[in-house]
Structure formats: structure tokens, C-alpha cells
Amino acid sequence: MAELTSTGIDRQTRARTEWLLVGLGIAALIAAPFFLYPVFLMKMLCFALFAAAFNLLLGYTGLLSFGHAAFFGGAAYFTAHAVKEWGWTPEFGVLLGVFGAAVLGLIIGFFAIRRQGIYFAMITLALAQMFYFFCVQAPFTKGEDGIQGVPRGHLFGFIDLSVPLNMYFFVLGGFLIGVFAVWRIVHSPFGMILKSIRENENRAISLGYSVARYKLAAFVMSATLAGLAGAMKALVFQFATLTDVTWQMSGEVILMTLLGGIGTMLGPIVGAGLVVTLQNYLATSEFPVTVITGAIFMICVLLFRRGIVGEILARFSRGESDAR
């Protein structure tokens, strides 16, 4: 992303508009369940957070992980198991899922960061596939059936999450915390170093940063947030199945990020919204979803690599520099 060279006043108005837009967005999300189907909205929020977490790695660190389904689906399994079999409350169930995803991220990341670029993508894909086979065989995942009938339970012991609106605001809270975390990480000194690794890894090494450690940290953070999304999804749909750990799921989150705009804050959220809506729309038709998904992939890569939000931002900044 090209940083704009604007004057102080420009920047101030820009910041004010941005905050206004964020405020409007949150207000819309609070109002949304009164107009739209809450489960659909919750699905959207979960995937939006998943994509935002993925984007933290791809967009801001320049690492393409092809194995994020392991964290998303893995967390879903851990949460579902803790809540259903051990009778944990939802907040602790989600915490366990998040923690499990972080540990998985640490293990997979440890191996993956040993190679760069395309190899990194292949290694994450292979290790996630290994986790998939583990899930197929491990008894606690219940194999092909998955963990069914997970109770939503009572948040902190007294908020009944089986009430759709309560559940919605729980998920919205998780989503906002997650996205705020991504924003905070990206705009911290740590995030600046991540971006410098993305732009020029060798330069970052020569400046004395232990790049491997930063990459691993970014990987674990991304995995953790993806885990939060997966854990919440398990409670929303009340099941955890193999679908969430397949490589197709890893591909889906890449598509959401690519379609919305890699390396933009809003892009993955927009992309996730579009893809989930599309899937919902196609679910009733005969037409195979993968063909559409694949076609969007090819079109995005060939025609607008910056994604929807990225293209809009680029238009804006171009328009501004023309006017000056």
C-alpha cells in the first residue's frame, strides 16, 4: 500500500472520516440482527474474522499460508469437545479453542518458517493435511460424523446463549475484539517490522531483526485469531466437522482475502461477506460452488490483484494526486 503524502489537515479529516465510518459500521452490525437472519450474520462474522486473521499473515507479513483451516477447524473441535463432553461454559470453551489453535500455530509455524515463498505455502498445506488425517482418525473428533449437538450453554453462567440475539452479540463481541487486535498489531512497532519483512526480508535481517522470530510470532497470532473465529463458529452451528479442517477451507479463506483486498483492513471482511452470501445463495441451486469459487480466483488473479477494497483505495489516492 502506497502511503499518501498528505498535509496534516488532510490527515486529520481523513482520520475523522475513518473513525466515523468505523462507528457507522459498528452501529450497522448492532442493528443488523433485527433485520436479517442472525445465524447467517454470525456465520459472516466468523468468516470475516477468520479472513482478517489470515490477512494479518498474508497482507502484512507477506506469508501465504495454505493451511489455516487447521487452526479454524482445530479450534472448533477443541471448543465443541470441551463444551459438550466436559461441560465447560462457553467462554472457557472458546478460550480452550483459541489456546489450542495457538499451540497448533506454534508447531506448524515452527516448521513452515524454515522455507520461504512458495515452499512456505506447500509446507503449511502439507502439515494442515496431516492434521486433517489426524482428525479423521482421532476418536474425540467422531470421524465422519463430527461432534454434533454441541450445547451453546450459559455465558458466564447466566446469559443464555440459546437465545439467538444473545448469541449474536457474543459473536459480535468476539469479532470486534479480534479485528481490533489485528488493527492494533498492524499499527504497532511490531507491525511495522512485519511490513518491513514483507517488503524486503534480507534488508530486515541486515538491520538486525531476527526475522524468523517475528515471522513465527505473526504466524502464531494469526493462528490464534483464526482459532477464535473457529471456536465461535462451533458454538453458532453447534457442531464441529471435518469440513472445517480440509484444504478447501484453507482455499476459501485465501479467496475471501484476495477478493476483498490483500493487505487492507476492510478487504477481508468485505470478501468474507461476499463469499458467504454467494455460498448461501448457491446452496439451494444445483450449480457446483467450487466452479464459481475457482473462476472468481482466476479472475481476481488476472484482472484485479488488489481486490475490491484495494482497487477502490487505489482509485481514491489516484484521484487525489490528480486533483493536486
Next chain:
Amino acid sequence: MTMIFGIPIQAFLGQLLVGLINGSFYAMLSLGLAIIFGLLRVINFAHGAQYMLGAFIGYLLLAHLGIGYWPALILVPLLVGLSGMAIEKVALSRLYNVDPLYGLLFTFGLALVLEGAFRYFYGVSGQSYMPPSQLSGGTNLGFMFLPNYRGWVVVASLIICIGTWLLIEKTKLGAYLRAATENPTLVQAFGVNVPLLLTLTYGIGSALAGLAGIMAAPVYQVSPLMGSNLIIVVFAVVVVGGMGSILGAIVTGYMLGLAEGLTKVFYPEASNIVIFVIMAIVLLVRPAGLFGKDA
């Protein structure tokens, strides 16, 4: 019954043969991937889909046109190769100047489209494809029973791998190819048509995948999902071997196939993941891969 390490020798050799067959396909596919990657710097995610396409074209040729296995062995790679060249010309060639990851993403999309389309028309259940009459039945080797077709697959894949290796190491075309891998700008300055070379290379790589597909048709079921499950394992093979050398890709393919077969004998639960475990160990000990040159 003769026993080896507490396992009946028949079962032991049987699994070893299965490993060798799987290894033959790993070798042919990782060879194609390595050739494409060497020159184009693109990881061809569609490789598995092209393998599936090869098997399906073979199946369709037989079912609708009555064209049998032997002509298909020529026709299928030709068709898959030509379709690959068209894709390279129209789309992939536009992606050489951007991050190599976009090539991976594009071919991933292509794989999804191919797989989804075949799934839509043929469902997920497999279609069977009979081996040609000359190769049906089996031979009793004294210590085990060898289905003729499987013997043929092992021999043919060895010939294909060695043939491709010779093509690249010993011929004029191969010399251009290797030179263009080292320094495309310089080779172009010498008057070699590098864009054409790139198109041809992607064609050859896809044709190899198609050829592996038609050879696999009588061994496994012809199903839309046959490629995607395989390609991830082949990626692991490629990471283990390192994509620096053609020979490395071939040797690693066979080795890992055998390792998988052996695991099936001694610890069947782990046979799905053994290749990934080996990959992880190699990454720890030698991150560049067994035959890799790049650090």
C-alpha cells in the same frame, strides 16, 4: 509361510508393490512439477486436476468413441498438453512479472474449476477403467502374485522418468531449457524464443500429468477427486526432494512411495501421514531438501 520381521512375506511384498506403484505416480507428478517450476517459477496447483483430466479423457475416449488404452496413451497427453499450452498462453504468461504466489493461486482456481465441473457431471463415485487385454491377469513370480498391469506401470513410469531426464540433460531442446532456467534474458538475446519455450515447458509438464492420469486409470478409480488428494502428497514429496534437480524429484518420489508402503505393513494408522512426517524431519535437518541447491 515364510515370515519377515514377523509379517508374512506375501503381505510384506504386496505392500511394497503398492508402495512402488504409488511411488511411480509420485515420481511422474513431482517430475512434471519440477520441470514447470524450474523454468516458469510457478507451482502448478492444477497438476492434480490435470492428472484427473488425463484419466477422465481416457475414460471418455473409451466410453464414447471406443478408443482403447494404447491409442489413449498417446492421445491423452497430447490433449492435456495442448490445453495446458493454451492456459499458459492466455493466462499464466501474464503472471510472470508479479509475485510467484499469484501463479499458485491462479492454478489453484483452475484446479477448483476442473474438479467442480467433473464432480457436477460425474459425481464423486469412481468409474472403473479396465486394463487392456494384453495386460490383464497376472504372473506368479514364485514368491508372490504380480498383476501384469501393475508391473507395466512400474516399468513404464521408469522409462518415462528416465526418458524425460535424458530429454532435458542430453538434447538440444533440453539444453535451451536448462539455459533459460539459468538466465532467460541472456538466452533470449541469443535468439532463442523464450516465451515459446515457456509455453512448451508448461505443455510438457501438463502432458506428463495427463500421462500419469491415464496410466493410473486402471489402477485407481477414475474419480473427480483423485487428483486433489494426491497433489498435496506430491507437494510434500517436492519439499523433501527440493526442486533443484529433476533426478532428485524422481528418486524422492519412488523413495517416499516405498516408505509409505512399508509403513502400511508395520504401522497402518500412520501410513497417511508418514510422508508429511518425513517432510517435517527433512525440514529440520536439511531445510533446502535432500537434493535442493538453494539455501
